[in-house]
Amino acid sequence: MEVRVEIGGMRLDKALAELTDLSRSVANEQIKAGQVLVNGQVKKAKYSVQVGDVIQYQEPEVEALDYVAENLPIEIVYQDADVAVVNKPQGMVVHPSAGHTSGTLVNALLYHVKDLSGINGVMRPGIVHRIDKDTSGLLMVAKNDEAHVKLAEELKAKKSLRKYIAIVHGNLPNDRGLIEAPIGRSEKDRKKQAVIAKGKEAITRFQVLERFGDYSLVELSLETGRTHQIRVHMAYIGHPVAGDEVYGPRKTLKGDGQFLHAQTLGFTHPRTGELVEFTVEAPAIFQKTLEELRK
DSSP states (O other), X not given: OEEEOSSOOSBHHHHHHHHSSOOHHHHHHHHHTTOOEETTEEOOTTOBOOTTOEEEOOOOOOOOOOXXXXXXXXXXXXXXXXXXXXXXXXXXXXXXXXXXXXXXXXXHHHHHOSOOOOTTTTTSTTBOOOOOTTOEEEEEEESSHHHHHHHHHHHHTTOSEEEEEEEEESOOSSSEEEEEOOEEEOSSOTTSEEEOTTSBOOEEEEEEEEEOSSEEEEEEEESSOOTTHHHHHHHHTTOOBTTOTTTSOSSOOOSSSOOEEEEEXXXXXXXXXXXXXXXXXXXXXXHHHHHHHHO
């Protein structure tokens, strides 16, 4: 396959990703393997493309994926012909990946929900946004492509309501605040996210609900949706989420992962235009831990 560059100045890997259906990581893999030619010559990823350059690349083979519907217990808070709202349990991965081909929310949705949008392909049918494996709470699910587009556009425009509650380490000095710090992949540990100058815009608002001395209960509102955003931002200001083994201290509250729960979700219904809002209680382990802290 080949494409012609119409706007110069971009790195080769970025240009290839923007001009084709390849992800930037796959584009990089092909470039490193010498499978990408520019005007018949092998170039490095950092090569700055010029107007008129002809880029030849390999069309990746489509892997046949067939994820099985599984009768896994999930709570469907709301459902109609266009959208479903589910309460994801703590410990469940949202969609299949290399290490998780079963037992995910998608496997459960394929069983419990009749129709799912196909915009994100076979691996993420219906999935408009995600929360981490060990974060519990509300997710919106699109049941057709038209609904998916509208829900995704609202998220991108920062108009959706997403409120979390978390138990965090320490006693925050302010009752409320705003954390505005860019997030990107950590330069020290590629498996982690971090606040870095070259990161993408990330904004989190917080309000302290209760104080327990060594811990605090906070409500957090997301204006952006970066990977691990709340966990990274709270660690950045010195108050990591309790139970977070990746961004927090080893000495922490015992539970089933981080004490972070997506409690409230609000959005404009894609068909009716009505503003809808849903709230669910935190898991039993979260509530039990709060009761113990109050004592």
